[in-house]
């Protein structure tokens with residue numbers, strides 16, 4: 001039986017300022033289709049709001065406008081995925097979730113059943129947060145934590161986060177030129193989970209903190225996470241397709 005993994009892709013990887021970056025998207029789809037040969041793959045994809053914004057310039061700072069942008073962008077995003085996956089004889093299916101879905105055993109099971117059926121039939125489940133029904137108090141707001149839940153509750157052993165950075169560093173590499181990449185981590189220092197929480201724009205996806213929270217949740221549940229660059233997929237390809245850990249950070253529980 002194939003192992004199950006979740007791959008999460010950030011907005012910046014898919015979109016340039018205002019539109020789909022076709023060259024990166026093509027490379028991502030090629031990687032996904034190769035990964036699908038080896039594993040059961042679930043994709044968590046951001047990018048709906050940015051895709052919506054490429055169609056109509058609503059104000060992303062107004063919640064209802066942002067929800068509308070997600071509603072406009074989501075079907076286009078799915079269309080792009082399916083157009084490009086088609087070249088590899090594959091296609092995807094949309095699953096929109098909110099955190100409440102993980103609070104109800106019945107709803108989690110319903111989603112799990114749907115996902116299992118899709119995977120059994122070689123279809124790529126493409127998950128995003130359901131922006132138009134979610135209320136602020138229970139919003140994941142970033143897909144890092146959503147993808148950690150997806151990994152745990154839908155029985156995958158590894159979450160691969162593709163971001164704009166080569167991995168987790170001992171300091172923010174954009175601020176500190178001497179920052180060093182951490183290749184392995186088996187726990188997250190509590191203080192790291194609350195760092196920089198107020199920095200960055202209010203609408204940013206959460207930076208490194210949400211990724212560390214995702215890693216912390218998975219480590220505490222005996223699962224692993226691999227953080228790698230989504231612009232240059234060589235580390236991700238080496239790790240996921242060849243089993244070679246050259247770059248990227250692997251968060252994995254200590255072997256007992």
Ligand code: ADP
Nearest residue numbers: 010163164165168169171172174205206207208
């Ligand atoms: P995405 O949109 O892919 O979810 P983000 O831009 O939200 O990604 O988060 C990644 C960013 O977090 C990096 O580009 C980097 O500037 C910032 N960052 C802050 N501290 C660190 C760190 N210790 N290691 C890696 N990245 C960090």
